[in-house]
Amino acid sequence: SVPSVKAPEPTGIEVPLFRKHELLLTEVTLNGRVKRYFIVDTGASFTLINRQTAKELGITVDGQTPVLPIFTASDVILTPMVNLRAVRAGEAEAENVDVLIHDLPSGTSGLLGNSFLNRYKVVLDSVHGKMTLYPLKGEASPDRPGGYSRDFWTGQFRFYHRTLEELKRLNAKYQKQGNRSEQTRIHNTIRYFENQLDELERKASLAGVPRHWRE
Template sequence: MLRKLLILSVFAGTSASIPVIYQSNPQIFENLLKSTVTARPEVEAQPQVSLASVPDRPAAPLPTGRKVAVTADGRGHFSTTFKLNGRQVDGMIDTGATLVAVNTSTARRIGLSLNPSDFSHEVNTANGSIKAAVVMIDRLQIGSISVEDVRAIVLDDRALSTNLIGMSFLNRLGKYQAENGTLLLVQ
């Protein structure tokens, strides 16, 4: 019984590693497929068509790692709960925002202490120009995706009622894509 269990676990482990190996080096599998095709005797001479690659352009690797899907709310916004420096925060993912943007209340809650003199940068928002403080968030996490040292701005509560996850986070991901009311984030 133990022998069968050991054989089964070895088989399961190797089976699970095949997709990882393929993603890291698809040429190995392509070469294996080519060698089996050329080893068979040809019945009829047919042109070979390779669906595995595109000439003169390397195949893009498939995304690996963690994935999170965020569904759009009734207004079409990708609102979700995330963590800033380990604290749970509500907000919206905004591809139109250059940086992650939090209001002063949220900044205090996540452990950022700011002085009035820190608000020395002028930023343009949909509501006009406003003073902002540039900060670094130690860790931003959405589901299983976590990014460290994310650049952000802090705006007054009256200027920013909803925290925004902007491009300073999204650009650090392997992929993000909106389709059919769902935003897919891949790290």
């Protein structure tokens, strides 16, 4: 019998980290030109940039800009969301990264969250001051349609479905309150995420992702 050939493990990309108090930071390059030190947060759904960084990137926010709710103890903050052409940490680069514009209490320029990190398996090594990013995309095969695992596909679909549910709940709340301006902003965001979900569906169909991975 022919021995089965195991696909080679993807090579990890080492990214230097440094510690500031309890935080781990790394240098990132945004849209190929603006360099900043960001907090690395594997628990954050989105990458964040502060207003100053957004300004330096030439980003303008208006009434049509999609927003995402950030829930605080007493309030809901509608946070502008924009798409960056490229985000790079070390030699790892991701294109079309959704980021929120929000000033962090720590005064840091931003936070590297899962809208960037979810393209990799992340191994943090704070002792040696590095994180290793293993690209999730590998060779396409019957059990890895499009080169991605079942966990990746189900995670992506779950994220969009959950986000849309949350936005629709918030939209209904604003509708009840008669809050027209917030309603318009949330409506734009729902449309944005529905388009993103349609695009994901298109990619999944092309890759032959099973229907039950898309729920």
